[in-house]
Amino acid sequence: MHGVPRGFSLLEVVVATSILVVGVAGVAPLLVVASRANQSARNTTLASLLAQQKMEQLRALEWARDPSGGLLSDVDTDLTVAFAVGSGGSGLRPSPAGSLDRNVDGYCDFIAADGRVVGGGSVPPAGAAYVRRWSIEPLPPDPDEALVLQVLVTRDGSLPMSPEDVRLTSIRVRGGL
Amino acid sequence: MTRSARGFSLIESIVAMAITLTVTAGIFGMVHPARRTTAAELEVADLQQRLRVAADALSRDLLLAGAGSYLGPHDGALGLYLPPVMPSRQGATGDDPPGAFTNDRITLLYVPPTAAETTLLADLTPGSLTMELAPKAGCPGGANLCGFARNLSVLVYDEHGNYDLFPVESVDDGLSQIIVSKPPDALSTTYAAGAKVVEAVSRTYALRTDPATGSLQLTTYDGTYNAEVPVVDHVVRLSFDYFGEPLPPAISRPLSDESGPWTTYGPKPPDSTVKPTAYPAGENCAFARDADGEPVPRLATLGAGPGLVQLTAAQLTDGPWCPDAANANRWDADLLRIRKVAVTLRVEAAAPMLRGPAGPLFLNGGSARGGLAWVPDQEVRFEIAPRNLNLGR
Numbered sequence: 001m002h003g004v005p006r007g008f009s010l011l012e013v014v015v016a017t018s019i020l021v022v023g024v025a026g027v028a029p030l031l032v033v034a035s036r037a038n039q040s041a042r043n044t045t046l047a048s049l050l051a052q053q054k055m056e057q058l059r060a061l062e063w064a065r066d067p068s069g070g071l072l073s074d075v076d077t078d079l080t081v082a083f084a085v086g087s088g089g090s091g092l093r094p095s096p097a098g099s100l101d102r103n104v105d106g107y108c109d110f111i112a113a114d115g116r117v118v119g120g121g122s123v124p125p126a127g128a129a130y131v132r133r134w135s136i137e138p139l140p141p142d143p144d145e146a147l148v149l150q151v152l153v154t155r156d157g158s159l160p161m162s163p164e165d166v167r168l169t170s171i172r173v174r175g176g177l
Numbered sequence: 178m179t180r181s182a183r184g185f186s187l188i189e190s191i192v193a194m195a196i197t198l199t200v201t202a203g204i205f206g207m208v209h210p211a212r213r214t215t216a217a218e219l220e221v222a223d224l225q226q227r228l229r230v231a232a233d234a235l236s237r238d239l240l241l242a243g244a245g246s247y248l249g250p251h252d253g254a255l256g257l258y259l260p261p262v263m264p265s266r267q268g269a270t271g272d273d274p275p276g277a278f279t280n281d282r283i284t285l286l287y288v289p290p291t292a293a294e295t296t297l298l299a300d301l302t303p304g305s306l307t308m309e310l311a312p313k314a315g316c317p318g319g320a321n322l323c324g325f326a327r328n329l330s331v332l333v334y335d336e337h338g339n340y341d342l343f344p345v346e347s348v349d350d351g352l353s354q355i356i357v358s359k360p361p362d363a364l365s366t367t368y369a370a371g372a373k374v375v376e377a378v379s380r381t382y383a384l385r386t387d388p389a390t391g392s393l394q395l396t397t398y399d400g401t402y403n404a405e406v407p408v409v410d411h412v413v414r415l416s417f418d419y420f421g422e423p424l425p426p427a428i429s430r431p432l433s434d435e436s437g438p439w440t441t442y443g444p445k446p447p448d449s450t451v452k453p454t455a456y457p458a459g460e461n462c463a464f465a466r467d468a469d470g471e472p473v474p475r476l477a478t479l480g481a482g483p484g485l486v487q488l489t490a491a492q493l494t495d496g497p498w499c500p501d502a503a504n505a506n507r508w509d510a511d512l513l514r515i516r517k518v519a520v521t522l523r524v525e526a527a528a529p530m531l532r533g534p535a536g537p538l539f540l541n542g543g544s545a546r547g548g549l550a551w552v553p554d555q556e557v558r559f560e561i562a563p564r565n566l567n568l569g570r
Contacts, residue, residue, distance in 0.1 A: 083418070
């Protein structure tokens with residue numbers, strides 16, 4: 001062996017240990033990232049179910065013809081209460097322009113973090129975590145027959161949509177599916 | 178001895194040991210909570226996935242509920258003949274009694290896309306296990322009963338409110354017969370020639386205690402002699418609310434018309450001189466006759482309409498009964514009102530070490546002491562308006 005075995009100097013040990021500490025500390029934020037990802041997944045799941053719930057409520061409203069061909073349209077059901085069982089609301093009445101972009105009374109409701117409806121109106125009540133807006137637009141070629149239904153669920157209520165927001169679109173045809 | 182071969186001084190050793198100890202202690206201090214957090218985050222992801230699977234399975238079958246036959250007589254949505262959504266377990270084994278209402282069980286019935294659709298050629302009497310079927314037109318290779326096969330479930334129903342699900346034991350295509358096994362509550366019913374025979378799917382969702390772990394799981398049962406099978410583990414709450422048509426059924430086209438549907442929902446009344454059930458001649462569970470012999474609804478008006486109303490357990494279990502109040506397989510005619518089902522699902526963390534004390538966060542308490550690694554239960558609510566129960570609405 002050439003030269004004399006010297007061992008590590010104190011400085012070398014300190015440098016090596018610092019590298020180890022920095023490496024281990026770099027792993028720690030991954031846990032935070034995982035936690036955020038799970039939270040985001042939960043928000044998206046909840047938002048999807050909330051959007052689906054509103055769409056199903058809209059699809060359960062009467063939009064048919066009586067035996068003599070007269071129009072049967074539900075323009076009375078209040079969709080801003082739990083389970084959409086209220087009356088004196090707007091039902092399937094066409095929504096004003098921009099009802100997905102801002103809170104329009106009768107076309108939006110507010111949901112708590114646990115998924116319960118906390119109220120309608122246009123100003124979020126205390127405890128609201130999600131805003132759910134919907135629009136009902138007659139389809140131009142035959143406005144008496146078909147409606148375009150859209151539902152938007154968002155956390156902060158602002159546009160553009162965040163990745164956790166959910167938007168559903170569907171078409172309802174009179175007396176059909 | 179040269180200077181470099183002298184080794185470390187005491188001071189150097191102490192400093193080096195102190196640094197090593199501090200760094201190691203720091204790393205250990207981080208690893209312990211990190212291990213708990215990792216376990217918790219994995220469980221959160223798994224719990225959410227279980228929630229999604231449960232919600233998806235229920236939504237899919239709820240959406241299909243009531244899909245009916247699309248060929249031949251007695252076609253159209255099942256809701257014109259029988260209740261496609263029942264708030265109880267229905268099937269050959271472990272059947273809930275007639276008129277049962279349990280808010281954590283639901284049975285859904287629908288006809289899948291199938292070629293197995295025909296009618297009875299001869300009466301099916303209570304003692305017989307052999308169904309004589311009308312040969313189907315258009316089967317390839319001159320077969321009589323294409324589509325029918327062993328282990329299929331066939332639904333037999335008539336226009337008076339009788340219906341049963343029979344597992345097929347064997348098919349004799351040459352004789353145009355199928356042999357079925359008979360569930361106990363079908364033993365007293367006679368199905369007249371002309372009754373519909375069609376492949377159908379029955380799904381009962383319920384909670385059951387898993388014998389292996391003692392925890393609750395969501396199960397599905399297919400209405401036959403098979404045991405129920407688990408869908409998702411650690412589902413701690415399942416409840417259903419029903420919303421329905423406030424208006425009673427009405428006649429929507431003359432009863433003399435060749436083809437239906439004749440009513441807005443429910444079975445059409447028989448001819449005024451015919452008495453197929455215990456109800457007076459010309460009447461059934463959905464319609465009575467007034468002094469002039471015109472059909473009038475037997476069901477009550479529950480609201481002004483057209484919006485849906487919540488259906489209570491009492492309304493769904495107090496009659497009027499179909500086919501009639503004496504039938505062993507009777508069901509409440511108000512079940513035909515159902516248009517929307519709301520589902521509440523709650524899922525818990527699998528490991529007790531991730532669950533804290535019982536309370537708002539945890540339905541079943543666990544053994545976790547600190548709040549650091551708690552994985553609270555997650556609960557969701559969703560609603561489904563089954564498409565085939567809302568035809569013509």
